[in-house]
Amino acid sequence: MNIEELLDKEKTQHLSLIDPDEQSPSKVKEIASEAEKGGTDAFMVGGSLVKGESILDKTVEAIKKTTELPVILFPQDHSGLTPKADAVFFMSLLNSRESMYTTGFQMRGAPLIKKFDLEVLPMAYLIVEPGGTVGYIGDAKEIPREKPEIAVAYSLAGQYMGMDYIYLEAGSGANKPVPPKMVKAVKENIDANLIVGGGIRNPKHAKAISKAGADFIVTGTAIETKDNIKDAVSSFKERIC
Numbered sequence: 001m002n003i004e005e006l007l008d009k010e011k012t013q014h015l016s017l018i019d020p021d022e023q024s025p026s027k028v029k030e031i032a033s034e035a036e037k038g039g040t041d042a043f044m045v046g047g048s049l050v051k052g053e054s055i056l057d058k059t060v061e062a063i064k065k066t067t068e069l070p071v072i073l074f075p076q077d078h079s080g081l082t083p084k085a086d087a088v089f090f091m092s093l094l095n096s097r098e099s100m101y102t103t104g105f106q107m108r109g110a111p112l113i114k115k116f117d118l119e120v121l122p123m124a125y126l127i128v129e130p131g132g133t134v135g136y137i138g139d140a141k142e143i144p145r146e147k148p149e150i151a152v153a154y155s156l157a158g159q160y161m162g163m164d165y166i167y168l169e170a171g172s173g174a175n176k177p178v179p180p181k182m183v184k185a186v187k188e189n190i191d192a193n194l195i196v197g198g199g200i201r202n203p204k205h206a207k208a209i210s211k212a213g214a215d216f217i218v219t220g221t222a223i224e225t226k227d228n229i230k231d232a233v234s235s236f237k238e239r240i241c
């Protein structure tokens, strides 16, 4: 399945986030296979911290050997790029105070992306409270949870800049996901594809965010920490509409 087909689907899609630093390539194969059996729609690969030896290429290779589902890079900077993937979320952290995260790393990565011939998916990345590690590293001015109008304004700004994807991110492992009210407000105001992630750890969360209008939900921690990944993914998929 390619990314065009992924976009054609009417239901909310499930993206499995794999952090290349968290496990060995053989474990990645197991995760990818189980997530596919559970019905995941595509894989994202990235992590905000580099905790060990960079095994990005090997991680993407392991997924590609296991499944034909698309693999989309989710780069923390230009070092998160590899020709082994299918596509890259070419993201700008619009609510960062640090210009490297709005335009700098994009400039560093762009020639590599051209060379690697990756499909480019332009994305506005927006950090919502609490924001977690990525909020801290990305020097984000986190969008207050009770201010959906700010999320709408940033999302529209992203769309008007030409971004096809808007990602509302509460931060990996957040104690609460992005409020469904905020998701709904953004969805009602944009034409771009809406991705929501951070803190979605049970089927109830997935259902609320899907009902609010997300086109994609991302789960990372829930997949990394569950013993039965297939059941975890299928429990999300069953509840999304």
Ligand SMILES: CC(C)=CCC/C(C)=C/CC/C(C)=C/CC/C(C)=C/COP(=O)(O)OP(=O)(O)O
Pocket (backbone or CB within 6 Å): 019, 045, 046, 047, 048, 049, 050, 074, 075, 076, 077, 078, 089, 090, 091, 092, 093, 101, 102, 105, 106, 108, 109, 110, 125, 133, 134, 137, 138, 171, 172, 220
């Ligand atoms: C387009 C290019 C080349 C770069 C974009 C650079 C930008 C805007 C980065 C945004 C800020 C950032 C640090 C993003 C990381 C995104 C990411 C991979 C998050 C998921 O990782 P976590 O699961 O939170 O990471 P840890 O588990 O390492 O905390």
Ligand SMILES: O=P(O)(O)OC[C@@H](O)CO
Pocket (backbone or CB within 6 Å): 017, 134, 169, 170, 171, 172, 173, 174, 196, 197, 198, 199, 200, 218, 219, 220, 221, 222
């Ligand atoms: O690890 P979780 O909480 O699922 O978050 C996923 C993703 O939105 C992080 O960038």
Ligand SMILES: [Mg+2]
Pocket (backbone or CB within 6 Å): 019, 047, 048, 172, 220, 221
């Ligand atoms: Mg992580």
